[in-house]
Amino acid sequence: MGMTMAEKIIAAAAGVESTRAGDIETVTLDRLMSNDGTTHLTIDMYNNLKNPHIEDVSKLVWIIDHNIPADSPKTAASHKKMRNFAKEHGIKFYEGEGVCHQIMMENHVRPGELIFGADSHTCAYGALGAFGTGVGCTDYLYAMVTGTSWLLVPETIRFNLKGKLREGVYARDLILTIIGRISANGANYKAMEFVGEGMAGLSMADRISICNLCVEAGAKTALMEVDDVAMAYLKEHGREPKHIFKSDEDAVFSQVYDIDLSEINPIVAKPHFVDNIVDASECQDVKIDEAFLGSCNNGRIEDLRVGASVIKGKHVADGVRFLVVPASRAVYNQALKEGILDTFMEAGAMVMNPNCSVCWGACQGVIGEGETLISTGTRNFKGRAGHKDSFVYLASAATVTASAITGKITTADKVI
Amino acid sequence: MGKIFKFNKDVDTDQIIASQYLLFPTIDEMKAHTFESLNSDFASLVKPGDFVVADENFGCGSSREQAPSVLKALGVKAVIAKSFARIFYRNSINIGMPVIVSKELYDSVSEGDEMELDLKQGIITVGEKTFQCTKLPAKMQEILDQGGLIASLNN
Numbered sequence: 001m002g003m004t005m006a007e008k009i010i011a012a013a014a015g016v017e018s019t020r021a022g023d024i025e026t027v028t029l030d031r032l033m034s035n036d037g038t039t040h041l042t043i044d045m046y047n048n049l050k051n052p053h054i055e056d057v058s059k060l061v062w063i064i065d066h067n068i069p070a071d072s073p074k075t076a077a078s079h080k081k082m083r084n085f086a087k088e089h090g091i092k093f094y095e096g097e098g099v100c101h102q103i104m105m106e107n108h109v110r111p112g113e114l115i116f117g118a119d120s121h122t123c124a125y126g127a128l129g130a131f132g133t134g135v136g137c138t139d140y141l142y143a144m145v146t147g148t149s150w151l152l153v154p155e156t157i158r159f160n161l162k163g164k165l166r167e168g169v170y171a172r173d174l175i176l177t178i179i180g181r182i183s184a185n186g187a188n189y190k191a192m193e194f195v196g197e198g199m200a201g202l203s204m205a206d207r208i209s210i211c212n213l214c215v216e217a218g219a220k221t222a223l224m225e226v227d228d229v230a231m232a233y234l235k236e237h238g239r240e241p242k243h244i245f246k247s248d249e250d251a252v253f254s255q256v257y258d259i260d261l262s263e264i265n266p267i268v269a270k271p272h273f274v275d276n277i278v279d280a281s282e283c284q285d286v287k288i289d290e291a292f293l294g295s296c297n298n299g300r301i302e303d304l305r306v307g308a309s310v311i312k313g314k315h316v317a318d319g320v321r322f323l324v325v326p327a328s329r330a331v332y333n334q335a336l337k338e339g340i341l342d343t344f345m346e347a348g349a350m351v352m353n354p355n356c357s358v359c360w361g362a363c364q365g366v367i368g369e370g371e372t373l374i375s376t377g378t379r380n381f382k383g384r385a386g387h388k389d390s391f392v393y394l395a396s397a398a399t400v401t402a403s404a405i406t407g408k409i410t411t412a413d414k415v416i
Numbered sequence: 417m418g419k420i421f422k423f424n425k426d427v428d429t430d431q432i433i434a435s436q437y438l439l440f441p442t443i444d445e446m447k448a449h450t451f452e453s454l455n456s457d458f459a460s461l462v463k464p465g466d467f468v469v470a471d472e473n474f475g476c477g478s479s480r481e482q483a484p485s486v487l488k489a490l491g492v493k494a495v496i497a498k499s500f501a502r503i504f505y506r507n508s509i510n511i512g513m514p515v516i517v518s519k520e521l522y523d524s525v526s527e528g529d530e531m532e533l534d535l536k537q538g539i540i541t542v543g544e545k546t547f548q549c550t551k552l553p554a555k556m557q558e559i560l561d562q563g564g565l566i567a568s569l570n571n
Binding site for chain 2: 024036037038040041044045049050051066067074075077078118119120122134135136137138139141142145146150152184185188189216218220273360361362366379381382383384388
């Protein structure tokens with residue numbers, strides 16, 4: 001019996017020939033990412049250990065991206081603790097360079113790696129054929145000290161993609177549709193694997209967007225095969241694969257879905273659950289107070305280009321705030337070069353520094369009581385973007401930008 | 417004996433402890449804000465030894481370990497749900513807070529009911545009723561027994 005991609009990566013990391021869903025393996029991690037959401041607590045726990053020790057400092061990547069620039073003295077103190085510790089121990093450290101997952105994709109992730117990230121959206125790394133999974137700070141600390149951890153080998157749900165997304169429909173509409181179909185815990189404990197001829201039409205930005213959101217269905221990780229598109233991305237960023245795995249033909253999948261990309265429509269996830277999806281056309285009377293284009297899910301140059309093409313020559317609606325937040329410094333600089341930031345600024349948007357911004361809901365662009373946000377962020381949970389009695393709708397970059405122009409939820413075809 | 421606090425399905429970790437408190441220096445400074453969006457009196461009402469009882473998919477969303485940590489810091493003895501999201505479940509065991517799966521409990525009890533938990537046997541008693549819970553996987557039980565994952569580093 002063959003193995004899935006997830007089983008193969010875990011077997012390699014465990015140094016065993018084969019493993020099966022349901023087995024528990026002790027694995028050696030390839031990389032350990034942590035951000036300012038929890039690292040200050042990890043450091044406190046580290047300092048309380050009887051024998052503090054970092055097994056392999058070269059595997060650690062620490063990134064300040066959630067509350068940057070700091071919004072309060074308390075945040076500044078937590079950042080200082082993280083900055084000083086990273087410096088003292090020689091940990092690779094980024095601050096203000098962008099959202100952690102975008103930084104990891106641009107600079108670190110290699111196919112075949114097993115990566116722990118102290119952030120749930122670490123599953124994004126599957127876009128490069130790496131097994132990324134989110135952990136809390138205790139798991140992180142254990143892995144930092146020992147270089148290892150234990151993993152329950154997940155079952156895999158396979159998604160066979162065929163066809164092409166229609167014009168005006170994006171990868172984000174696709175993954176929201178899938179989450180709506182399988183529900184917020186439809187992939188709990190499982191890996192989600194995407195294959196099929198439909199993959200060829202999906203850019204790296206699309207693929208990251210798809211894998212990144214799989215945790216919203218409860219997935220442990222998301223995985224895609226490494227093809228020419230992935231190899232070109234790696235080459236462009238100066239890296240080589242560690243190992244390229246794909247599922248065997250006789251591997252066992254817990255479920256298999258066939259998805260025709262041409263049948264996907266522009267989608268909105270309504271408050272307060274990511275799986276609460278409807279066709280965007282059903283929400284067009286919903287008035288918005290703020291729109292957000294950014295995040296690890298949808299803040300790449302491709303997404304900014306989509307937004308800019310929708311808003312060029314038009315203006316943000318009266319009374320609406322439109323925040324545009326490139327996912328990294330590289331994305332920001334590219335957008336600057338292409339004149340995209342000018343387009344947004346001329347249209348009345350606010351272009352912010354690369355960071356998690358509104359998606360994190362604690363630092364930048366927080367919304368008030370009774371207010372409504374349309375967002376390319378990762379989540380629409382109650383209070384996610386600010387006041388507990390506020391409302392977040394999730395949609396594609398195109399729908400978010402079109403909504404910023406009209407002041408109510410609008411698909412891009414209505415404004416172009 | 418402890419009191420039951422009930423929560424619906426798909427309670428995400430943003431509801432347990434919101435983003436704006438996560439960078440506070442310590443768990444003790446965060447805990448007053450536990451469940452603020454769902455039950456703003458929770459932190460003042462809950463007493464050590466009380467229980468959180470929830471529907472499906474408790475603790476979904478963010479990997480923030482602050483979520484089980486604030487519950488533990490407030491003295492919550494265990495969370496019993498129909499099911500848990502993966503990361504919350506693992507984080508809870510790692511910090512030594514019991515998380516127990518029971519498909520029946522949520523639909524059979526009310527907010528404020530008094531409940532007793534025999535963790536070793538996996539038996540819950542509420543009034544005249546008893547409930548047998550799903551046992552923890554051996555690996556998880558081992559971590560819990562030693563007082564959490566970090567304890568194993570200090571042995």
